[in-house]
Amino acid sequence: MATAVPPHILYQEDVAERARAIFGGRYGDLERLMPVFKSAGIDKRHTVMPVEWYHEPRAWPDRTAAYLDGAQELFVEAATAALAAAGCTPADVDAIVTISSTGIATPSLEARASQRMGFRPDVARVPVFGLGCAGGATGLSLAARLAEARPGSTVLMVAVELCTTAFRMDQLTKANIVATALFGDGAAACVLRAGDEGLCHVEGAGEQTWPDTLNIMGWSVDPEGFGVIFDRDIPPFAEKYFGPAIHDILGRIGVERATISRFCCHPGGSKVLKALEQTLELEPGALDHERAVLADYGNMSAPTVLFVLDRLIKAGLPERIALTALGPGFSASCVSFLRAA
Numbered sequence: 001m002a003t004a005v006p007p008h009i010l011y012q013e014d015v016a017e018r019a020r021a022i023f024g025g026r027y028g029d030l031e032r033l034m035p036v037f038k039s040a041g042i043d044k045r046h047t048v049m050p051v052e053w054y055h056e057p058r059a060w061p062d063r064t065a066a067y068l069d070g071a072q073e074l075f076v077e078a079a080t081a082a083l084a085a086a087g088c089t090p091a092d093v094d095a096i097v098t099i100s101s102t103g104i105a106t107p108s109l110e111a112r113a114s115q116r117m118g119f120r121p122d123v124a125r126v127p128v129f130g131l132g133c134a135g136g137a138t139g140l141s142l143a144a145r146l147a148e149a150r151p152g153s154t155v156l157m158v159a160v161e162l163c164t165t166a167f168r169m170d171q172l173t174k175a176n177i178v179a180t181a182l183f184g185d186g187a188a189a190c191v192l193r194a195g196d197e198g199l200c201h202v203e204g205a206g207e208q209t210w211p212d213t214l215n216i217m218g219w220s221v222d223p224e225g226f227g228v229i230f231d232r233d234i235p236p237f238a239e240k241y242f243g244p245a246i247h248d249i250l251g252r253i254g255v256e257r258a259t260i261s262r263f264c265c266h267p268g269g270s271k272v273l274k275a276l277e278q279t280l281e282l283e284p285g286a287l288d289h290e291r292a293v294l295a296d297y298g299n300m301s302a303p304t305v306l307f308v309l310d311r312l313i314k315a316g317l318p319e320r321i322a323l324t325a326l327g328p329g330f331s332a333s334c335v336s337f338l339r340a341a
Contacts (some may be wrong), residue, residue, distance in 0.1 A: 001190040001199070002081030003310050004074045005046035005297065006162075010184075012042050014051075019180050022055065027172040036181045041270030041291060045184030045298035047164045048074075054167050063165045063225045067103030068112070071160045074187035075113050079158050082189035086154075086198075090117040094153040095124040095146050099139035099302050101132050101219070101328075102161045102226070109160060132217065133266055134207075134327025135159055135302030136188065140335050141205035143192045151194040160187040161301040166219075166226040175230040182269055184298030188306035199313060200321070200337040204253030208245040213237075213330035234268065235275040238326060243279030245332040246324055255336045261318030263287070266305040266325035267294040276324075289315070 016037035023030050047054075048070030075098070083090060096110040096119070105112065108127035110119070126146070131138050136159050143157035163183035168176055192202070216234065220227040247257055265276050267290035277286055285291075289311040297307060305325050312321065321337040 001188065001306065001310060001313070002078050002085055003303065003307050004077035004081065004187045006048040006070055006074060006185050008047045008050050010045045010047055010051060012037055012040070012044060012181075015045075015180070018051070018055070019177070022169055023172065023177065027177075029174065030177065033174060033177045036178055039270060040181045041273070041294050042182070042298045043295045045164075046186060048162050048185045049164070054164070057169055057224075059224055064103060066165045067162050068105055070162050070165070070185065071100060071103060071105065071109055071187075072112050074160050074185070075109050075158050076116060078160070078187040078189035079113070079117060079156060082191050083156065086191035088154055088191060090119050092154050093119055093123055093156045094150070095126065095155045097139055097143045097146065097155065097157040098125070098127045099131060099135040099157070099159040100127075100161060101130055101135060102163050102166060102301065110158070130328065131302060132327040133268060133299070133301050133304070134325040134329070134331055134333040135161075136266065136305040137205075137323050137325040137333035137335050138207060138327070139302065140190060140202070140323070141333065143190065144202040144205065144335070147192040147194045153193070155192045156189065157192065158187065158189040159302040159306060161185065161303055163299070163301050166228065168224060168227060170224055171227055175228050178230060179228040182299045184300050186297055186300035186303045186307065188303040188310070190306065197340045200317060200339050203255060203336040203338050205333070205335040206249035206252050207331055207333045208249060209329040209331040210241065216328075216330040218328040234326070235271040237330070238272055239275035239279045242276065242326065242332055243281065246280065246322065246334050249332070249334040250322065250336065253336060255320070255322070259320055260322045261320045262312065264305060264308050264312055264321050264323040265290050267291065267308065268299055268326065270294065272326075
């Protein structure tokens with residue numbers, strides 16, 4: 001696998017001051033919400049556009065142009081690096097799963113990058129939109145099933161999110177201020193093949209979607225662009241429901257909770273990480289790689305949990321990992337990995 005980030009860097013202290021300049025005087029609750037820039041657990045983030053771009057009002061054409069150019073670059077960078085690490089060429093790829101929920105691309109990103117990458121004309125394309133932060137985990141699950149269905153085939157999964165292209169100057173809401181403090185841009189890619197040793201073996205995966213929770217997380221579609229939806233407090237919900245859901249998913253795929261060496265969690269924010277440690281019955285601070293990724297990159301939506309997995313790989317994979325994420329729906333996704341012998 002491999003990760004990629006765009007070239008521009010935003011430091012959280014600078015973002016806080018810029019947010020005060022953009023929203024101050026127009027939003028009465030701003031000062032009450034400003035502590036989120038410190039409590040989010042983020043030091044810096046990467047963005048596809050220079051910081052000045054975010055100081056001007058943007059509509060769909062601007063946002064889409066930034067998304068199409070930036071997402072294609074990150075797709076190529078992450079995919080090229082992952083294929084090289086796996087000893088593959090783009091011509092070896094039989095199917096591509098592309099995960100992205102922060103922009104609209106038709107033709108989809110893998111088609112736009114196909115000629116530049118050198119994919120075969122007969123490569124199968126599976127673009128997936130709408131999974132949000134759960135996209136990294138669910139995308140891995142989908143790619144693993146495709147690889148398993150056709151042994152010997154090579155499946156490339158790429159998750160690309162440009163969350164910052166959805167930044168809104170016009171939305172004077174708590175959700176928009178929180179999003180301004182949290183989100184960054186990035187991409188991650190994985191190569192999956194049935195039967196190969198590789199880094200680890202995908203044992204199984206599962207999802208759970210809770211009823212009557214559509215309003216917890218997602219996008220609204222407005223004339224100016226996407227608008228972030230955080231209609232409920234996510235950490236208390238995660239603390240109450242996420243642990244039992246993951247326990248049920250592991251049970252369905254035949255993995256005992258006690259055999260999990262390390263949970264690999266999507267770091268949605270510092271409060272979410274505390275809630276996950278509680279609900280998964282982990283020691284406080286156990287999700288250290290998650291906090292490090294959050295500090296260095298912010299919440300990049302779908303790719304973020306794969307950045308955590310990349311750190312675990314480089315640190316030395318534990319024997320069994322449960323990779324987990326929460327996403328719109330409202331849903332939980334979990335993939336169980338066993339380290340290759």
